Amino acid sequence: MMGGYGIIGGFGMFINLLLIGIVIYVVFKLSNGSYSIRNGGNEAINILNQRYANSKISEEEYIQKKKMLRE
Numbered sequence: 001m002m003g004g005y006g007i008i009g010g011f012g013m014f015i016n017l018l019l020i021g022i023v024i025y026v027v028f029k030l031s032n033g034s035y036s037i038r039n040g041g042n043e044a045i046n047i048l049n050q051r052y053a054n055s056k057i058s059e060e061e062y063i064q065k066k067k068m069l070r071e
Contacts, residue, residue: 044069 045066052062 048057048062048065048069051057052059057065
């Protein structure tokens with residue numbers, strides 16, 4: 001007996017390591033800020049600032065939306 005580390009056992013161990021690697025990658029990406037709510041809020045404020053700077057929205061609308069985003 002090979003203790004479960006034959007061809008099939010080795011393949012199973014590879015799949016397990018691959019799954020662990022994927023989980024670690026996803027956790028890192030989520031905690032790194034690419035999907036963070038905080039960064040999403042900053043991005044929304046940046047877009048709002050650009051729209052105001054390009055005169056696409058009024059000052060009243062800008063102040064109202066900025067207040068909503070900060071809450």
